Amino acid sequence: MSDSWPRRRLLAILRGASEPLDAQELARVTGQHVTTVRFHLDVLTRESLVRQFQQPPRGRGRPRIGYSAVQRSVGYQDLAQVLADQLGGDPRHRSDAAVAAGRAWGAKLENPDQPIASLADARDITVTTMSELGFAPERDTATETDEQSLIRLTACPLRDLARTHPEVVCGVHLGLMREMIDRNGGRDAVNVRLHPFVEPEMCIARLEALRSTLPDPADLTDMAEVGEPRLAAPVAGRVGPQLRADPQIRNADTHAGKQSTQQR
Known part of the structure; x- marks a missing residue:
């Protein structure tokens, strides 16, 4: 992972979460714009540090995409x-x-x-x-x-x-x-x-x-x-x-x- 404080913060939040969080929830927690959060989540996903999950929509609309930190196995x-x-x-x-x-x-x-x-x-x-x-x-x-x-x-x-x-x-x-x-x-x-x-x-x-x-x-x-x-x-x-x-x-x-x- 590149030396990015926003991405490190997102990863720490996801590791401490009890369930997947979507980009809007993470934007509210971090105070970042939701588009910025999605950009950082895409980077973390490509680096296999987070995983995407499909979540039920809130009301009408498309299913939401939730994110969860990948738990590394302990050596x-x-x-x-x-x-x-x-x-x-x-x-x-x-x-x-x-x-x-x-x-x-x-x-x-x-x-x-x-x-x-x-x-x-x-x-x-x-x-x-x-x-x-x-x-x-x-x-x-x-x-x-x-x-x-x-x-x-x-x-x-x-x-x-x-x-x-x-x-x-x-x-x-x-x-x-x-x-x-x-x-x-x-x-x-x-x-x-x-x-x-x-x-x-x-x-x-x-x-x-x-x-x-x-x-x-x-x-x-x-x-x-x-x-x-x-x-x-x-x-x-x-x-x-x-x-x-x-x-x-x-x-x-x-x-x-x-x-x-x-x-x-």
Whole structure:
């Protein structure tokens, strides 16, 4: 598009409109003569920046021509590559940065009023959050124990990107889940691991209880004042299902890495 302020203004108006607008409506909004508006619309149409639509006439007369801005598709693949490049050259560094970004995202989401007093509470919050974001989560009830719960994520909205940039996309999703659990009282009590593409169209979120008993939500304030609670020793002989996991994603933030060391 040529460097034309009138055309840029018309395009901005059309992008913000909820329905096509005709030349007369645009002339009233911009204060330009309708002939001038039609000239600029013809240029924008030839440059494939706007599209014409036939609209019903107002009263008698010929149908009106409405105009709508062409919505450009977002190049998510290019965006992911840019993000990966900006997050650093080392895959582990990119993973850590992506987890931190996911936590920042989770901090901005509405916090469900459901304090975590059990592994089941953490599972329910995770299922609710990921369902609202379009991941179509499913509980794997056959493998649930007192120490872990598996959630199948069957419809990742960014599946194709995650295949090419798992340390970025999966890292963000992992950080989001950890933040939602931490915000509701699950810090140092429940850890989340993400196992990308255990099947071609499915990932697994594994929630692990890091203590034999989770705190009463009413005691969370007191616990924060006296310091970090001690973790109970892991249950001997308990072996979870063996899943493939990206080592760049597992335990990508600091406190989760310390916890998982205690679990081994």
